[in-house]
Amino acid sequence: MRPGESRLGGTALTLAYDQRTIAENLTVAVPDRSFTVIIGPNACGKSTLLRALSRMLRPSAGAVLLDGRDIHDLPARKVARTLGLLPQSSIAPDGISVAELVARGRYPHQGLLRQWSREDERVVEESMAATGVDDLADRAVDELSGGQRQRVWIAMALAQQTPLLLLDEPTTYLDIAHQIEILDLCARLHEEQGRTLVAVLHDLNHAARYATHLIAMRDGRVVAAGEPASVVTADLVAEVFGLPCRVIDDPETGTPLVVPAARRRATTLAPEPA
Amino acid sequence: MTVLRTSWGLSLRFRPRALGVGAGAAVLAAGFGLVALGSGDYPMGPADVLRTLTGGGTVAEQFIVLELRLPRLVTALLVGAALALAGTVFQSLVRNPLGSPDILGFTQGASTGALVVVVLGGSSLALAGAAVVGGLGTGLVIYALAWRRGVHGYRLILVGIGVAAILTGVNGYLLTRAPLMEAARAVLWLTGSLDGRGWANAGPLLVVLVVLAPLVLVGCAPALRMMELGDDAASALGVPVRRLRLVLLAAAVLLVSFAAAAAGPVSFVALVAPHVAKRLTRAPGPNLLPSMAVGAALLVGADLVAQRAFAGHQLPVGVVTGVIGGGYLVWLLAMERRAGRL
Known part of the structure; x- marks a missing residue:
């Protein structure tokens, strides 16, 4: 596949829960081998879009295409060998060990007579090493810290060995150091393993720093998509989030850095004195 | 975890401890069974029982063991295994340790059906049906x-509790409408009893178990294990979540219904057997096979107590499972509180 092409995308999607429509006529493409980040205010439909892209929500109109085919025409197991998902919240069964949980990522590759191949064993070990949880292998998942636990879930998704990996708000509930740790890990997986990553993130500055492709959404529409440097502008942040701000260069990376405008005194709507 | 591999790509993985628990419970059930077959008004030694089972023994012994005691024992084994399997599936599906058919209303529904037959007057075959x-x-x-948009844990539990409450009321009403003698028979049935069970009771349940146990144990167990990670994670791993839940719910309801038809709504086996199995195997995930063996041993043991604990006086087995199950539940809650989980 040529670079720049897209293996995953949606055309003319209408996304709805029961009667509540979240998005209409939504078209997105995830560039192959990109680290795509979807941003937008609460309830803009970004998590809903991720659910649709991962086959968990069937669009009421339009189609999600994976390698050119409607994702709902493909068998669940086949999709699970191409596209992985780290959900916003998962449940670790009582007392399960790290190695056992990561091993469950091998499910789509296993069968009745192929329950635990050498390949399974090798991939699980590699996944734990790549996420730095190999020395926790025998620990119970319940005993781990939030950051460690998130790395274990990522290891499980890696063990699934999918070229595409979707992450739904992977940094929520983590403190700032662990947020950066998880995002560094994602960037490494993207660069070193050549995986296509799609993540929903809340923090604009994280998105601008780590993404190679940004999709900005508001009210179920894509407002802008492209490289962070061209997408993250003061005008766009005002349009998408309704937040007055300045955008400067991140002194560490040179990527756009959003600095919210200072609180105005008196009425917030008063124009700034010259 | 132990892995067996062959050179041509076959690989099997299992927990020796879980296998041990299953085998241990099966041996225990067999032991209880041997005692049950040999004790009663016509006592026999284990050697005599085994000889009769393999075709020897006197005509009287053959009649007593094969026609009177064995059907009851087989019914107990099947009902215990079926209730335990259904209970494990329910608890795993609703992700709640209290999600047993007694609480979710299925048992009460079976009772309502039976009570309607009691009031209208019908054979015991009609009652089972x-x-x-x-x-x-x-x-x-x-x-x-x-x-x-699919059936989720909490909704199922709450709806089930509501339906159970309605049906309990209906069942009480039906009892007041039944003739006195029939009401007494109905109450015995409602307690759960193995008294006088014959091959006609064991047969249908055996068929259901032979069909459904492989479906659940072989066909659904690995996917059910993935479902414990949450619907989203399971679906991301390629589990057809909705279809699997429908199949498993149907299988569990069938098992509970046929078990109730065979022995009445025996309480607490479905609730307790999965917990005992989990504690003994110390394995995460639904311990389906160990649970079935534990359930069978529990019901055979409880029936032995019900038959023999009080000389000359038989208890319905449901009384014994209720006392054991209730006691265990209280103990479980106390332990959970001590562990800070409740």
Whole structure:
């Protein structure tokens, strides 16, 4: 596949829960081998879009295409060998060990007579090493810290060995150091393993720093998509989030850095004195 | 975890401890069974029992063991295994340790069916059939009421509790409408009893178990294990979550209904057996096979106590499982509180 092409995308999607429509006529493409980040205010439909892209929500109109085919025409197991998902919240069964949980990522590759191949064993070990949880292998998942636990879930998704990996708000509930740790890990997986990553993130500055492709959404529409440097502008942040701000260069990376405008005194709507 | 591999790509993985628990419980059930077959008004030694089972023994011994005691024992084994399997599936599906068919209303539904036959007057075959119909009907109603883009744990539990409460009221009303003698028979049935069970009781349940146990144990167990990670994670791993849940719920309701048809709504086995199995195997995930063995041993043991604990006086087995199950539940809650989980 040529670079720049897209293996995953949606055309003319209408996304709805029961009667509540979240998005209409939504078209997105995830560039192959990109680290795509979807941003937008609460309830803009970004998590809903991720659910649709991962086959968990069937669009009421339009189609999600994976390698050119409607994702709902493909068998669940086949999709699970191409596209992985780290959900916003998962449940670790009582007392399960790290190695056992990561091993469950091998499910789509296993069968009745192929329950635990050498390949399974090798991939699980590699996944734990790549996420730095190999020395926790025998620990119970319940005993781990939030950051460690998130790395274990990522290891499980890696063990699934999918070229595409979707992450739904992977940094929520983590403190700032662990947020950066998880995002560094994602960037490494993207660069070193050549995986296509799609993540929903809340923090604009994280998105601008780590993404190679940004999709900005508001009210179920894509407002802008492209490289962070061209997408993250003061005008766009005002349009998408309704937040007055300045955008400067991140002194560490040179990527756009959003600095919210200072609180105005008196009425917030008063124009700034010259 | 132990892995067996062959050169041509076959690989099997299992937990020796879980296998041990299953085998241990099966041996225990067999031991209880041997005692049950040999004790009673006509006592026999284990050697005599085994000889009779393998075709020897006197005509009288053959009649007593093969026609009177063995059907009851087989019914107990099957009912215990079926209830335990259904209970494990329910608890795993609703992700709640209290999600047993006694609480979710299926047992009450089977009772309603049986009580209708009691009031209208009918054979014990009609009663068994009505119990199955009542259980399945209740399953359909609960599924329909709990449906909203799929059936989820809490909704199923709450709807089930509501339906159970309604049916308990209906069952009480039906009892007041029954003739006195029939009401007494109905109360005995409602307690759960193995008294006088013959091959006609064991047969249908055996068929259901032979069909459904492989479906659940082989066909669904690995996917059920993935479902414990949450619907989203399971679906991301390629589990067809909705279809699997429907198949498993149907299988569990069938098992409970046929078990109730065979022995009445024996309480607490479905609730307790999965917990005992989990504690003994110390394995995460639904311990389906160990649970079935534990359930069988529990019911055979409880029936032995019910038959022999009080000389000359038989208890319905449901009384014994209720006392054991209730006691265990209290103990479980106390332990959970001590561990800070409740």
